[in-house]
Structures are given as structure tokens and as C-alpha cells.
Amino acid sequence: MNTPEMDDIQDQIEQYVAGKLEGQALVDFEQRLSADPQLAQRVRLENALQQAVRLAPQVTQFREQLKAADAQLIGTQRSKTFRISRLSAIAATALLLLAAWWFFNRPEPVSRADLFAAHFHPHEAFSKVNRGGDNKIDTSAFKQRWDAAVADLNAGQYEAAIQKFDQLQTMPEARAYSDDLFYAKGLACLQAGKPQEAINSFEAIQTSFPSEKPWYLALSYYLAGNDAAARTAFEQIAQSASPYKKEAQEMLESL
Amino acid sequence: MTPVQNNLEIVEGIRRNDGAVLQELYRLYKNRMIGHLRSWENALDTAEDIFQEAMVSIFLKTQNPDFVIHTQFFTYLYSVCWRIWLNKKRSDRQLDRVRSAQIPVLTLDPQAEKDVDDVELIKLVLEKMRDIPADCQSILSQFYLEGKSTQDIMTELNHGSRSYFYKRNSHCKDKLRDLVMDDPRFLNL
Numbered sequence: 001m002n003t004p005e006m007d008d009i010q011d012q013i014e015q016y017v018a019g020k021l022e023g024q025a026l027v028d029f030e031q032r033l034s035a036d037p038q039l040a041q042r043v044r045l046e047n048a049l050q051q052a053v054r055l056a057p058q059v060t061q062f063r064e065q066l067k068a069a070d071a072q073l074i075g076t077q078r079s080k081t082f083r084i085s086r087l088s089a090i091a092a093t094a095l096l097l098l099a100a101w102w103f104f105n106r107p108e109p110v111s112r113a114d115l116f117a118a119h120f121h122p123h124e125a126f127s128k129v130n131r132g133g134d135n136k137i138d139t140s141a142f143k144q145r146w147d148a149a150v151a152d153l154n155a156g157q158y159e160a161a162i163q164k165f166d167q168l169q170t171m172p173e174a175r176a177y178s179d180d181l182f183y184a185k186g187l188a189c190l191q192a193g194k195p196q197e198a199i200n201s202f203e204a205i206q207t208s209f210p211s212e213k214p215w216y217l218a219l220s221y222y223l224a225g226n227d228a229a230a231r232t233a234f235e236q237i238a239q240s241a242s243p244y245k246k247e248a249q250e251m252l253e254s255l
Numbered sequence: 256m257t258p259v260q261n262n263l264e265i266v267e268g269i270r271r272n273d274g275a276v277l278q279e280l281y282r283l284y285k286n287r288m289i290g291h292l293r294s295w296e297n298a299l300d301t302a303e304d305i306f307q308e309a310m311v312s313i314f315l316k317t318q319n320p321d322f323v324i325h326t327q328f329f330t331y332l333y334s335v336c337w338r339i340w341l342n343k344k345r346s347d348r349q350l351d352r353v354r355s356a357q358i359p360v361l362t363l364d365p366q367a368e369k370d371v372d373d374v375e376l377i378k379l380v381l382e383k384m385r386d387i388p389a390d391c392q393s394i395l396s397q398f399y400l401e402g403k404s405t406q407d408i409m410t411e412l413n414h415g416s417r418s419y420f421y422k423r424n425s426h427c428k429d430k431l432r433d434l435v436m437d438d439p440r441f442l443n444l
Contacts, residue, residue, distance in 0.1 A: 050399050053380075055377070072281070
């Protein structure tokens with residue numbers, strides 16, 4: 001409970017803060033104020049109280065505006081996050097579609113057999129088996145067996161052809177035609193899927209087939225899975241004036 | 256064109272409670288300031304509260320027509336936030352726990368720190384106003400804010416007795432004063 005004196009001081013404080021204290025009363029109050037820290041504190045509090053009461057509605061509105069600004073910022077950030085998420089989803093979908101497209105349209109892996117087939121031309125190879133049309137063997141038994149072996153080769157009877165070429169090797173005439181026999185048997189072995197036997201046959205060629213021997217030997221190495229030997233053989237061909245130079249370069253790119 | 260080009264426009268926008276200016280200030284500075292605040296005060300809620308209190312402190316200062324900011328606005332805002340955080344630590348008696356990692360990295364604006372202290376008492380009164388009865392809030396508001404005469408307020412609030420009204424008015428003010436003075440923070444203000 002305030003005493004009358006306290007009420008009187010409080011009235012003076014309120015009037016002073018409100019700027020309503022005048023004349024001698026103002027002079028007296030300011031003198032007392034400078035000497036009384038407690039009074040100074042009460043004046044300060046009254047000043048704050050009056051300002052607070054005056055500003056309270058505006059501060060309430062200001063806080064509401066701050067909330068709105070915050071909500072706007074959060075909304076923008078969420079929208080940005082949503083846009084990023086949406087873009088991510090679109091990008092992910094596009095990637096998925098791209099991956100699916102690639103999966104269904106991807107180039108088939110080139111198998112060793114396919115690559116070999118692309119560079120092995122049987123007709124061209126076989127045509128050289130019949131080279132010479134050598135009259136010396138036209139009427140002999142050797143010639144007959146030779147023709148039969150080549151007929152098997154051209155007919156795709158590779159195992160039969162290999163047997164016949166092996167039998168021909170045992171005949172006395174074979175010495176004169178050994179390179180032709182090894183070449184033909186090598187081709188038959190390649191076609192029969194016997195690359196190692198093909199290598200043996202091609203390596204046995206002495207002097208004939210100077211372009212064909214290295215080429216088909218290289219293909220045989222490749223088909224046998226001996227990539228190191230195949231690469232070396234293809235490189236030698238690619239660096240030479242061989243008619244298989246271009247194909248050798250292509251093979252090197254594929255290896 | 257952004258609604259804030261310089262400190263004058265910022266101060267004027269805050270003074271007017273301009274929503275567009277406040278949105279722009281939030282867009283430009285809030286996340287940046289919250290980042291600094293969280294290096295001092297890890298809790299996001301506390302950091303958010305300090306940021307909002309800093310904006311309110313600046314708003315209160317802008318009500319003085321002579322108020323100007325002499326540094327970059329962000330430097331001022333940073334200094335206000337720092338001071339509020341430091342005052343909070345002081346009132347929580349945790350000042351001795353302030354670590355070197357919490358030393359401000361920007362050069363503080365001394366004016367901003369003084370401005371925070373200037374309005375702290377007003378903010379404390381505003382806080383305590385919420386704790387007085389509704390009719391007290393109304394009496395004080397009309398008496399101080401609207402400059403109405405005692406007779407007008409008595410009529411409006413249906414107070415028949417002039418002496419009762421004076422008593423009630425006096426009681427409301429006393430109640431508010433007591434609430435402020437009883438708060439431990441008052442001693443540091």
C-alpha cells in the first residue's frame with residue numbers, strides 16, 4: 001500500500017516523464033533527481049513503461065510482420081527445395097530412361113568369334129586354295145583327293161576336309177604342295193573352331209602365301225585367345241604393305 | 256529492384272513496419288545471421304528467438320526519428336544479436352561459460368550494443384504487460400496511448416466512481432512496475 005507521500009512522488013514522476021511538470025516544480029524535481037539514484041531509476045522505469053504502453057500495439061503488429069516474413073522465407077526455401085527435388089526427380093527419371101534406352105539399344109558386345117567372322121572371308125581365302133590350277137596334279141590321285149578335300153571345304157564339311165588334307169600330307173606329291181596343304185588345312189581348322197591346329201598349319205607354311213600366312217595366323221592367335229601374339233602379328237601387318245593392312249588396323253582398334 | 260537499397264530505406268521500412276522490407280531483410284540476412292548465432296548458441300530455437308528479438312530491438316530504436324545506422328546493416332544486426340545473446344548469457348549466469356569459439360568474428364558496432372541496452376527495459380515492460388489483467392492493459396493503453404481524458408476512459412470502461420478509477424489505474428501501474436522490478440533482469444538494466 002502506497003503512502004500519500006509515495007503517491008505524490010509517483011504523480012510527479014509521471015508528470016515529469018510526460019513533460020507536464022513546469023516552473024519551480026520542474027526545477028525542484030530535477031535537483032532531487034540528480035541527487036537521488038533511486039528516483040532516477042524510477043524515472044527511467046516510468047519512461048520505459050510509458051514508451052512500452054504506447055508502442056505495445058505496434059510491437060505486436062511488428063512481431064506479426066516478422067512471422068509473416070519468416071513464413072515467406074520458409075515458403076521460398078521449401079519451394080526452392082521442392083524445385084530442386086522436382087528437378088532431381090526429373091533428372092533421375094531422365095537418367096533412368098537414358099539407361100533403359102542404352103540397355104535396350106546398346107551395341108551388342110562383340111564376341112571374339114564375331115570379330116573373327118567379320119574379318120575372315122572364306123570365299124576369298126578358299127579361292128586361293130585352288131590357285132595355280134596346277135596341271136601337274138590334274139590327273140593324279142593326289143589331284144582327285146585334293147579336289148575332294150576342297151569340295152568339303154567349300155561345302156562346309158570342315159572336319160572331313162581336315163581329314164582329307166591330313167591324308168594328302170602323307171602322299172609323295174605332298175612335298176611339292178605342302179604350303180598349299182597347310183594353308184587349306186589351316187583355313188579348315190579355323191572354320192572348324194580349332195584355332196590351335198590352324199596355328200600349327202599356318203606356321204608350317206614355308207614360302208608361299210606371304211600375305212595370307214601372317215594374316216590368317218594373326219586371326220588364329222586371336223581366335224585362340226592369345227591376344228598378345230595376335231596384337232604383335234596385327235601390328236606387323238598394319239606396319240607393312242600387306243593387303244590386309246587396313247583390316248589389321250581395325251583389329252588393333254578392336255582389341 | 257529490391258525494396259532495400261541502403262540503411263535509410265531499411266530504417267524507414269522497419270519504422271513503418273513495411274512487410275516487403277522485412278521480407279527482403281529476412282531473405283538477405285536471416286539465414287546468414289542464424290548461421291553466426293548457431294556458432295554461439297547451437298539450439299536453433301534459441302537462435303531464432305535471438306534473431307527475432309534483435310529485429311524488435313531495432314524496431315524500437317527506429318521509433319526515434321533521429322535514429323541512424325552508421326555501419327553496414329548486417330554489421331549492425333550482427334552486433335545487436337551478439338549483445339542480446341551476451342545479455343542472455345549474463346542473465347542466465349552463464350557468462351563464464353562463453354568459450355573463445357564464441358568470440359564475435361565481425362567487428363562489433365558499439366552503437367548497436369548501446370541501442371540494445373537502451374531498449375531492454377522497454378522490452379521487459381512489454382513482456383510484463385502480458386501478465387497484467389486485461390482491464391489493466393486497456394486502462395494503461397488508453398491512458399498513455401490514446402491520450403484520452405480520465406472521464407472518457409471512465410465512461411468507456413463503465414467505471415462509475417472517479418476515485419475507484421484512480422485507484423484501479425494506480426493499481427495497474429503499480430502492478431506492472433512491481434512485475435518489472437521483481438524480475439532479476441531488471442537489476443542489470
